[in-house]
Amino acid sequence: MASRKSITDATAASGTAEQPSGDRRQDILNAALACFAEGGMEAVSIEMVRQRCGASVGSIYHHFGSKEGVIAALFFDILAEQSQGVQSQLAKSKDVPAGVKALVMGYLDWVVAHPDRARFLFQARSVVAGGPRAQELAAHARERNLALLAWFEPHRRAGVLADIPCEVMPSLVMGPVQSYCRAWLAGSTGMPSPKKYRDTLALAAWKAVAA
């Protein structure tokens, strides 16, 4: 657990091997992400990953047990990284508008900074949800929602928030920004960077849940 350092983005996207980092586990994950960035989910095959990181088939299986294991490991690594970032920003916020802003902008900034990982998170979710670590994923999601709701609860009681069922809260706050980011990530062309609409998206989220 101590290892698992920050994952440098799949920068050298030239499709060729990257130099090993001394940490096989991490090399493999980096290679998997690079493969994904280049050809989508279906390009992440053991063979492709192997070619990229120079590990052997056996080594990959030694570390992750299965192809799905690789994907899940990468998924949870990225998810944790992202969660922590947003969570810490939320914790610093004093009032609701600031909290909503932290959530929306924190997410948005992370997506812009790490488009490959954001894309991966979107696409790998269903794979992980259908695998043996599905419960872990569900638990994480629950925890996250709880944390969010816990943060909001005092403010709702104070009457700052509209009386919104907690199940929809996340969708109201994050829906718009996710929707825009998803579209931006999908379309290689055309749409302006989410950066351009940081304020608009944050404001709208606040208005949607304000009393």
Add this chain to the structure above:
Amino acid sequence: MASRKSITDATAASGTAEQPSGDRRQDILNAALACFAEGGMEAVSIEMVRQRCGASVGSIYHHFGSKEGVIAALFFDILAEQSQGVQSQLAKSKDVPAGVKALVMGYLDWVVAHPDRARFLFQARSVVAGGPRAQELAAHARERNLALLAWFEPHRRAGVLADIPCEVMPSLVMGPVQSYCRAWLAGSTGMPSPKKYRDTLALAAWKAVAA
């Protein structure tokens, strides 16, 4: 030529063959949707489809050219069907709140009525976007956005709407409902039907864009 009638949902999901309808093309598409409903995108293999609809491999290729061709055809059929539904409801709306309501609830109702098709639409989009009919998809999306914006434009000028860049409009209006529906479709368990939050979601969308 006036054919391509409404696609009855993949109801008989027993995994066995369905009775042919006389229209091979439609049989194949129905079978493809049924396969998808049963096992997700990756279950849509030519072999699976073939078994379901009783067509021969060659026949499928005769009509659709490739596996991707089948998926794209189904995708556009469903997309058109859904678009028309929402569009017609929007057209009937007199003021902005009603319009937003029509968009959100129209979408929500359709998703609840046709969960399989909604799921398919979500998952097949990236496939189609990466294939030879990508332009067609882009064109459709553009058209749809334009129609939406055209409807809103007079009201914005009237000052009923906040001054929101048109690129984000769709995300603000549809983001929350899509977000919730997507989560509901993904989680086979737990989440309440979107029906329960019709009003909440519609109201929030309206608040997000109101002046």
Add this chain to the structure above:
Amino acid sequence: MASRKSITDATAASGTAEQPSGDRRQDILNAALACFAEGGMEAVSIEMVRQRCGASVGSIYHHFGSKEGVIAALFFDILAEQSQGVQSQLAKSKDVPAGVKALVMGYLDWVVAHPDRARFLFQARSVVAGGPRAQELAAHARERNLALLAWFEPHRRAGVLADIPCEVMPSLVMGPVQSYCRAWLAGSTGMPSPKKYRDTLALAAWKAVAA
């Protein structure tokens, strides 16, 4: 038989449909040759031919019975055309050197004028030889050899020719020119046109069989 006019070379090799000539049979053969010219023997599939000439699958089968039927028909058409050309030039020759020259140069000139057909003749031979018209092919070859030997016979008796077994005669006379032409046809690059070596090849053939 009266029809079967001269086959215009697959000139419009742009891969698209050619305008019909009113003679379906000929259209199909032209299309087949064009397909071959573009992608080699294996590109001559019924489907490819169909796309090129605008005929229907059924029509092709109506005229030729099978794929092999198309190839054989084209083969024999071209073979006859070529044979007649050389044969008529041979008939005009008065002495042996002139005869050898007529054979070598006649062949060489035809190859240079119709590279696609020459290539086809080389590659289709084995296909035809393995099909139901194999006997016809063998008969044609025998006839041709006999004609050649018959022309030479008087001169051999006159002592102008070396005493060469008749089975090798054709190889001695035509081997070098065929060898060079075959290599030239195969290599899209590099080798000079056979035209450049007309005299050299004719002379060598004469020397090889001269007394």
Add this chain to the structure above:
Amino acid sequence: MASRKSITDATAASGTAEQPSGDRRQDILNAALACFAEGGMEAVSIEMVRQRCGASVGSIYHHFGSKEGVIAALFFDILAEQSQGVQSQLAKSKDVPAGVKALVMGYLDWVVAHPDRARFLFQARSVVAGGPRAQELAAHARERNLALLAWFEPHRRAGVLADIPCEVMPSLVMGPVQSYCRAWLAGSTGMPSPKKYRDTLALAAWKAVAA
């Protein structure tokens, strides 16, 4: 690394499996040649090869990457073997007539000794020439021609040879034998063995290039 031993001809042409030799790579190549001998180029399918040598599909792809890879590997193995044989005989020759004799007879003897490989060499060439190892093939051909010309050069300067452009030299010397051998290999019936015309063919080649 010193492996890749001589390839024993596809003798046990009974169409059933042969006993493995411990060298998978070689087993596969042997099986491929046997398939070819039995049914021509189109009988060399992965499935056929697999049945013959007992390897799995995956194993074949592991070693050769593609069907074409198998063919190319076999082609180059045989080509090298044949080249070396003829080359070594040429090296031993003292004067031009002997050299020409070595070339013609060396080739002829090899063909008679290994008809399957000779046939394969003829038929596989175009396949290899159209594949990713085309350059390698061209390089090999160039090298071979250069070696031949290098051997002849001193004699030409000495005036023993006619003044023949070097590009046609190979065709003049080898054309007749190749022509006869090709016909012999093609016709399952009728033609006498090339052995019968060893001297005739060698002599003719010499006469064709003599001063």
Add this chain to the structure above:
DNA sequence: AATGAATGAGCCTTCATTCAT
């Protein structure tokens, strides 16, 4: 920990051919 040969099910696609209209 690592290696890489081997496995074999399964996938997409092509193709020659038939036949009812």
Add this chain to the structure above:
DNA sequence: GATGAATGAAGGCTCATTCAT
């Protein structure tokens, strides 16, 4: 004569996974 939908065998190839070294 012509059409094109339908057929189904066959082919090349990918891929996750195992295992002896």
